[in-house]
Amino acid sequence: MKLVNVTNSYKQLVNKQLENTDAYFVKVYSAGNTTVVYTEAAQHVEILIVNKKRAVRKTEINEILAYVLKRIPKEKYDRDQISIIELKDVIEISIPMTSSLVES
Template structure:
């Protein structure tokens, strides 16, 4: 699966996320009919996977999670603390982090 950065096409969504949540970093990616919103905050990272045409597949969830976990240093999260909430056309993945992902 190839994720394409389409953040510039979602400026309003990104601005709303930054204004109304504790996120300091938001990126939007596309993989065909699947849209992925990745955000980072001081104590967690969030991945929102949306596909309005069909249910999000387990393989997609696993690939997308693996893609973003590569970007987070292993010492900043514990695999067993990651929570995944799956609904009909939306999946939310929450990754608690032990310290900020941005270096001071």
């Protein structure tokens, strides 16, 4: 699966996320019919996976999670604390941070 950065096509969504949540960083990716919204905040990272045409596959969830975790230093999160909420066409992955991703 190849994730393509399509953040520029979702300016309104990104602005709303930044204005209405504690997020300081938002990126949107596309993998065909699957859209991934990656949000970073001081204490957590949230990943929203949406596919309106079919159910999101377990392999997609695992690949997207692996893609994101490669970019977060291992000492910043506890893998056992990651929660995944699965609904029909939406998956939410929450990764609590043990320390901030942004250095002060």
